Amino acid sequence: MISSKSSFSFLWRNDKILGRVLWASACLSTALLILIAMFLVKESWPVLTSIGITRFITDAGWYPLEKLFGLAPMLGATVIVSTLAVLIAAPLGIASAIFCSFIAPRRIAQAYRSLIALLAGIPSVAYGLWGLTVLVPLIGQFQPPGASLLAASLILSLMILPTIALTTDAAISTVPKSYLQGATALGLTREATIIKVILPAARASIGAGILLAAARALGETMAVLMVAGNVVQFPTSLFDPMRTLTANMALEMAYATGDHRASLFVSGLMLTAIVMALATLAWRLSGGRVHG
Amino acid sequence: MKLEFVSYDECKRADSNIRQLAQPTHEVALAAKGITITYSGARALRDVTLSIARNEITALIGPSGCGKTSFLSSLNRMTDLIPGCKVTGHVYHDGINIHEPKTDVQELRCHIGMIFQKPNPFPLSIRRNLEMPLKEHGLTNAAQRYERIEHALTEVGLWSEVKDRLDQPALALSGGQQQRLCIARALALEPSILLMDEPCSALDPISSAVVEDLIIRLREKYTVVVVTHNLGQAKRIADSVALFWFQDGCGYLVEHTPTDAIFNAAQNAITKAYISGARG
Amino acid sequence: MAEMAITRKNNSARDLGLMLVVWSATAIIIAAFTWIIGDFIIHGFERLSWSFLTTSPSNAGRSGGIAPILVSTLLILLIAITVALPIGVATAAFLSEFTRVGGRVRQITTLSLDILAGVPSIVFGLFGNAFFCIWLGLGFSILSGGLTLACMVLPILIRTTQAGLSSVPDEWRRGASALGLSRGAALTHILLPAATPAIAAGLMLGIGRAAAETAALIFTSGYVDRMPSSLDDSGRALAVHIYDLTMNVAGGDANAYASALVLISLLILINSVAVTLTNRYGSQRITAS
Structure with a gap:
């Protein structure tokens, strides 16, 4: 128990490193939304540019x-x-x-x-x-x-x-x-x-x-x-x-x-x-x- | 931090010599110079200069809201934790200004322990409450840890009460026991100074008396700064008393004098009024 | 006086009317749900047996059991949780211990997580397909499905962990720092252990949400109903299996009901664990304070 902990102990003895690790996780969680939005836009970009948004409403069917x-x-x-x-x-x-x-x-x-x-x-x-x-x-x-x-x-x-x-x-x-x-x-x-x-x-x-x-x-x-x-x-x-x-x-x-x-x-x-x-x-x- | 182990026997010997050692030395343990505290820009305390003598009990008294607790917290930089709180001025301890940015606050708080109004033992066992901070501060030897725990609990008079149930939850203890456990937890780190923020005010009269006696005993080995609303308590335990007051919503230090002088021959008009119960 | 009496009578008639509406609405709700649950129990038990749980589906799922589907479901959930839990707990710890209340970082992160929690599951499916399956080249696989669900449950885990941490009394934080403990030590020894029941409840809620999910999995983990041999294999989750049997397999209803009964029982179990944990957490907080 003690030995396995001490190998990671630097993580919580040093608040700077821990803070960065946690900050990175928070960034990842926040970035997820941006990533999702980016991929939705990226995948729809071809039709959005070639035919435009209005035709999605005005087309006959x-x-x-x-x-x-x-x-x-x-x-x-x-x-x-x-x-x-x-x-x-x-x-x-x-x-x-x-x-x-x-x-x-x-x-x-x-x-x-x-x-x-x-x-x-x-x-x-x-x-x-x-x-x-x-x-x-x-x-x-x-x-x-x-x-x-x-x-x-x-x-x-x-x-x-x-x-x-x-x-x-x-x-x-x-x-x-x-x-x-x-x-x-x-x-x-x-x-x-x-x-x-x-x-x-x-x-x-x-x-x-x-x-x-x-x-x-x-x-x-x-x-x-x-x-x-x-x-x-x-x-x-x-x-x-x-x-x-x-x-x-x-x-x-x-x-x-x-x-x-x-x-x-x-x-x-x-x-x-x-x-x-x-x-x-x-x-x-x-x-x-x-x-x- | 440096962890020098003092054996239990040595401490007991020291304890038996308590009366001989009790001569106050008037050596300065903490010197606050021009401490001003602001909360989000609003001044709460202005320009306090105060020296705290080693192995003495200094009581900070005064009405609510006059910045006593803020001042106490600035002495071990607990003020860092309060959002929007800014401290200017210097606090010298062992020749260094603890408000320098480069001060290792974690080590500082081992040297200058703090006890709060409401006992705050962790939701761990009695043993783990003392053991965990020791482990975190690098005391890896289990036998040494155990001796320190026993010693600290003995010092606060809790050892005989809890030695058979060290592994039971600390939150199951009574309020007075919890407060003594918190004091033991701070003592286990071998501080030189203890800051106490109304340590008895959340306790019943009997527990309060036990803790008060404990504080008096602690003077032999530690420097104690205690905030109290209880004038009787200040009179009973303190060597010197610092009276805080406030004016225009901002606290300041009225005077800092030996206890006898303040209670028996107060000169200052505010002090006189406060002591006699006319104001505050 | 006569007028007064009439108004009273009128009032009590309206009171009666309201009671009638309320009671009948309640009766409708209870009846509808008894009907639904009853159908699942009656039809589900027709096929449900030990061998149903332990054999492979045959004849496109019309007969046989759901063993490989249970395994795939479990693997997908396992991946989702292994990925989402550490990131979720770390994010929550960052938000509640390293940022200020009302601070900009906390506001932005909380807002983006709130938005993420509201994204429809089918959109997670589109994203998972475009990002994990195609862009990262993971293909239709248990891994893709698990990662997609990890994105879905992340906001739930963060929210519950954050709630757990914020209900830990500040006096323990102050106590820890007065002892010169680092924030990390306070987190690992005091704050996270104290928040464990909340984290566990959030975990259960997340698993429940993930296990019920279909739309996000159809184009990420796929349809293959064989026993998966690795995480790169496509694997059919239980909810997808129910969908497929109902929509694409004529005569698959009986097995669909049995599978649905299994899934619903699983979800009820998970939910009650979550509720028990939340309640116990609540009472623990009362005794501790």
Whole structure:
């Protein structure tokens, strides 16, 4: 023990050397982000310079082999499916947080919280598997083919629900107890206290949590890929199959070459930019307290 | 650093001769010249010049916020750890100015140990609390380490209480025991000066009395500088007392005189008022 | 008075309405998840057996087991952790012990790590493919996959370690430096040991995130379902296996469910270890202070 330590002892007897080693690690960690950004740009550079960014929006469709790089339908599908998922998950998540904080007895609330945490831990591929084998056939019975915007939104909403429920729960718990006492002293009902006092007081953090959940929904790949049907089109009804940006990358990276491959990196950049924007907004909203 | 081993027997002999050795020498152990301390540009203490005599207990007294603790921390450069804190002036110890940039602070802090208000034993066993710093300072011989540990614990009167449970966590000890362990931890490094920042104020009265007696005994071998809010304590233990005061949010030294003089025949108006309890 | 009574009645009706909404939302959530978990347990146990875990897949995975896939998964996780843990702990130690609160270095590093934590996993996959597989020439291999996941879990490890270090009381740092100890000695003997439960919890969270990952692995560690003979071999992770069986293999559902049950059980186990460590850490802090 002592002998093996003394061989490295110079590392911690001399703070200068240790400091440099740790500094180097920190630089490496910081540089990683730059490295990722550099490689995304490097790989997408050929198409960005040759055809420009606007054609990714204005082109008539996604036929990369015929030099048509219209990402608009997939961008649209990504935004629509994420919005729908948030619209479904947000009320459920907030209601479930209210249940936890105000209604359920302590033990049940605790058990319920661990259930939600457990759900947060189920991998996206498992949600996809379940969606494809249970949910898609179920929807298909009413409106074939089943693999659709609806299926993707439902699965996605299940996946982001824990995020919203847990962040709202945490947000409510930071509302000062005195608000609750004050509201009770005024003779407000439980409903009025929750709706008119507690939720407004916590709204910034709740909003931040919802934005983070939206960012997660936008970046989600596997579950959506497995249940959405993956037809490149603007979904016009809930039962239309559609393809998201992430699914497109996962499906086509395996065989894409040249400009096609480069345009997939462009969509990666685009996606990252949107997700970053949302995360920044969430960060601003919460005053820099919430972590993704 | 130099590690000269003093055997336990030698120390015991020294201990038995305590009374004979107790003659104060008035040799200067630490000399602070023109110490001014600023926090992020705001002055907290101005122009303190103070000599600390060897083998004496010097008490720093005064109301809260008058810069006593800052001054104490500047004596072994613990002020380095506080972001935004800047110290100007000189502190001479063994003929060198410790505020020179080239001073080896790690070695300096072995010579000038520090005890804090709240006991801060590490979350390690009692033994490891003393052993780890010794090992880090290059005492590789396990037998020597053990003797030093035993000696230091004996010096603080903790040996008989803990010798059978050296491997139990230090945090399981009582508050008074923890504080004595912290003192032993500093003593094991064989310092010549101990800086104590209100060492008894976080303890119960009984533990406090035990630690106070210990500080009095430490005078025989060490120079002690102690910050205290407790005038009675200063009167009981100190050889000389330095009174700090503050004006316009900035601390300064009012006077530094022998304890008898300050408590029985104070001349300065502020001192008189503070001693009598009228101010502060 | 009559008006007053009406308002009250109205209020209690609204209270009832809110309760109805909340209870039904909770019921929907519990029902949905019971349904999902129930399906995994029912369908998963149809195929799950000891031999499922110890045999190789055959007939494109429709029959046989998942032994080589478990081995590949383990190797990928092992690489991810061996690479990310030292860098993560060192970065966290640098940030909390060698930089100042609110200092520029700490701000920039924390910001970049926050951004990194938000990058979608598919983008890590693109990066891993371009950087590890092609630019570094590692090809589709367990090594590429492991390194890609290392990048993904790095922010988690740094964040938890940093949280652990920042909850170590300052009085120990002061005590250490008053004894003339170097910052390195304080780190190795006191601060890191005190933060170990937090680091371990972060490690578990990181492993959990990595084990659940599919998108970042499809184009880095690849699809090959044979037993890997070296780290340069392509190896199929459990999550990728589930994806492949579901999407590309007709009649692979039964084995997909069994594999998913294995993966979910693994993740629950890892998560509960993380939670236990975090809780124990919390209570330890209370007794220590």
